[in-house]
Amino acid sequence: MMLWWQLAAIIGGLSTGLLGVYVVGLRMPFLGVGIAHSAMAGGVLAAVAGWPMLPVAVAMSLASGGALAWHASARPRADLGISTGILLSLMMGLAFLGMGMHRGDMTPLLSLLWGSLLFVRPVDVMLMAVLGVVLVAFVARWHRSLDALIFSRPLARAAGVRVSALTTAFLLLASLIVAINLNIVGGLMIYSLLANPAAAAYEVGGSMRAVRVLSCVFGLISTLGGFWIAYLADLPVGACIVIVSTVVYGVALVVARQREVGRGVS
Amino acid sequence: MITGEGERAQPLGLGAEGVTVAVGRAMLLSELSLQVAPGERVALLGPNGAGKSTLLALFNAMLRPSTGRVMLDGEDVWSAGAARRAALRDRIATVFQRLEHNPLVPATVADVVGMAMPAAVRRNQAEVRERIDDALERMGIAAFARRPYRGLSGGEQQKVQLAMAVARRPGLILLDEPATGLDLDWQERLVAMLEELGSAAVAGVTIMLATHVVHQVPAGFDRVVLLKCGRVLFDGRASEAFTAERLGELYGCRVEVERRHGRTYCLGAGPARSEVAP
Structure with missing residues (x-):
């Protein structure tokens, strides 16, 4: 079982690290928590209705990703951060409404909130691995267009990048990955795995290639480091992963500041 | 200089037919028609808000007109399918006034x-x-x-x-105030580069240059279009466009015009007479 836990930590760290590069680059760090809450809302409502939780959670995540993509296409100048914030608040409301209406065992619902690496099943790990491979292939194929999209939308449009189609494909893939990765840290903490490693990589990376590699490495350090600390000290895994990823970001900030001082930037 | 040594781009012809662009109640372009032949070099002049950037956005297929047709290479851009539009866009380069980017x-x-x-x-x-x-x-x-x-x-x-x-x-270059932020040396290099493009030896690209600075229009440009409040005020040769009377009407003030080294300099000479208190 230990092998599956570690595999889940490795795949989760790498895929959220790579995904985070574009989530942070698009200035929508709340995407993770917004989509995670959509999955939670779907899961909770499915539990209330007596339906299977995972398919409904995934469907709700995809619907939310699709809605964000539609909004981004219909209003190209819309701030995706604000739309994600509105989505987050709506889904949080729906999730807690469902929890209030639920009369049965709350444990499965709470696991959606907090997650638990220790209860990850082999089938979940394999699903995570497949989605991780899809993500790597997507980025390898479209990295120049994705880089243009996060660097400058006017440049991307003028260069002929199909901005709406690319944004939609990215958001749907991101929704799927977030929903499946909920098992590691849960809906409340997946935000940190998407934001912290990528934000740290942007601080110290000198090119987009370096940012992509560093973000994966920092994601890996966060999940594996958090997992081992939690395992050895008998602490909650999700909390340890969040704390390690925040420490990674802090170290990156210090390194970036030292470099600026070295270059004479006040 | 712009086109590669080994591959000569096919210049792109373009046109606007009765184009109107409205945003809410604001009319950015009004019933505007303009035809540009392949390989032609056109300077688009006008004060701020005249509709120069809007017209360039239409020709780059980044903006759909409210009414009218935008033609590229003889095709209606918005009647063509997405793939054909993308192929046409691949032949266009745009130089923005300032490229908005994520720092x-x-x-x-x-x-x-x-x-x-x-x-x-x-x-x-x-x-x-x-x-x-x-x-x-x-x-x-x-x-x-x-x-x-x-x-x-x-x-x-x-x-x-x-x-x-x-x-x-590209086969078409759209330049939107490209000299913004350039120092004098680079402004001159830009004008020289555009002049070189205008010479027959390197023809092979259509150019549309939007600017409000008259002396940044290179001597070799075939044609000048003066744009005011979303309408064409004048369309013709530079020597006929760059007169004190026409430029005064364009900018709404009194101007003096000087010609040096084949280029025209427009100097402000005070507000329009009707605005001067007696």
Whole structure:
């Protein structure tokens, strides 16, 4: 079982690290928590209705990703951060409404909130691995267009990048990955795995290639480091992963500041 | 200078037929018609808010008109399918007044030039690298290749935008106030570059230059279109466009016109007479 836990930590760290590069680059760090809450809302409502939780959670995540993509296409100048914030608040409301209406065992619902690496099943790990491979292939194929999209939308449009189609494909893939990765840290903490490693990589990376590699490495350090600390000290895994990823970001900030001082930037 | 040595781009003809662009109650362009032949060099002059940038956005198929037709290479851009529109866009390069960008992204100059590649080329790593090196070399900024774009001055960023246009090897170049932020030396180099493009030896690209600075229009430009409040005020030869009377009407003030070294300089000479208190 230990092998599956570690595999889940490795795949989760790498895929959220790579995904985070574009989530942070698009200035929508709340995407993770917004989509995670959509999955939670779907899961909770499915539990209330007596339906299977995972398919409904995934469907709700995809619907939310699709809605964000539609909004981004219909209003190209819309701030995706604000739309994600509105989505987050709506889904949080729906999730807690469902929890209030639920009369049965709350444990499965709470696991959606907090997650638990220790209860990850082999089938979940394999699903995570497949989605991780899809993500790597997507980025390898479209990295120049994705880089243009996060660097400058006017440049991307003028260069002929199909901005709406690319944004939609990215958001749907991101929704799927977030929903499946909920098992590691849960809906409340997946935000940190998407934001912290990528934000740290942007601080110290000198090119987009370096940012992509560093973000994966920092994601890996966060999940594996958090997992081992939690395992050895008998602490909650999700909390340890969040704390390690925040420490990674802090170290990156210090390194970036030292470099600026070295270059004479006040 | 713009088109590659080995491959001559096919110049693109363009046209606007009764085009209106309205945003809410504001009329940005009103029933505007304009035809530009392949290989023609056109300067678009007008005060702020005249509709120059809007017209360029129409010709780059980035903006759909409220009414009227936008033609590229004889085709109605918005009746053509998305794939055909993308193929037409691949033949166009746009130089913005200022490129809005995300300062978080640590893209190098070479990365940014690479992002501007036409879709048909973007997947061919070897050709992308060759075009980046060639464009930076042609623009004389090869030493910038590994520098972060966000660390460049406004003028240096503008030079990179010109390199991006070069790298696309386009059939149509749309320049929207390209001299913004450039120092005097680079303003002159830009005018010289556009003049060189105007010569028969390197013809092969259609150029539309939007500016409100008269002396930035190179001597070799065939045609000048004066635009005011979304309408064409004048369309013809530079010698007929650049008179004190026409430019005074365009800018709404008194002007004096001087011609030096084949170029025209427009100097403000006070507000319009009707606005001067007796």
